[in-house]
Amino acid sequence: GQNIDQPTEMTATEGAIVQINCTYQTSGFNGLFWYQQHAGEAPTFLSYNVLDGLEEKGRFSSFLSRSKGYSYLLLKELQMKDSASYLCAVGPGGYQKVTFGTGTKLQVIP
């Protein structure tokens, strides 16, 4: 089965850097995803890691350590519009199904 843990809520200041952690335990692994979900809207894809290391995409970076079952999402130069929930999700050994964590609600304050 899949077990994914991430903090429920975080608060950070506009212009700062925030790191959202995710740990997972899975029976198979085919990649780790991060999605952003604004309140009342559908999730949108942010990043995908299948190999260990850091993937950078603009202000957002995602890190994966498969041996530790650990990932983080790093958001730099925070903007008010970054206030949203950030969902960690893991694909199992097959490719059809992705299991989501409960999400981390990030509040960016002035």
Added chain:
Amino acid sequence: SQTIHQWPATLVQPVGSPLSLECTVEGTSNPNLYWYRQAAGRGLQLLFYSVGIGQISSEVPQNLSASRPQDRQFILSSKKLLLSDSGFYLCAWSVEGRGNTGELFFGEGSRLTVL
């Protein structure tokens, strides 16, 4: 380009009434299709997924059912709604076949309130 649409966007239904949510994908062939539910304050729960017409896999026991009558059409149904069926329902698709990342593309969502 590929698009996904689901409807209705919002509905309020009495307990015991039927439900039908519809989702269609355009611009791609033979997609993997999914129905997720997000209850208030909870994560996304996978309800059903489909890898082809008429092929439905159920992830959790419930009073909901899904059907895929056409390649790019996915329907979520219930004969009798329960209070616990309230939530935000999301249809999604991903590219079929090995080698794809499994990235999900979500529809706009359908917010269901059962009273």
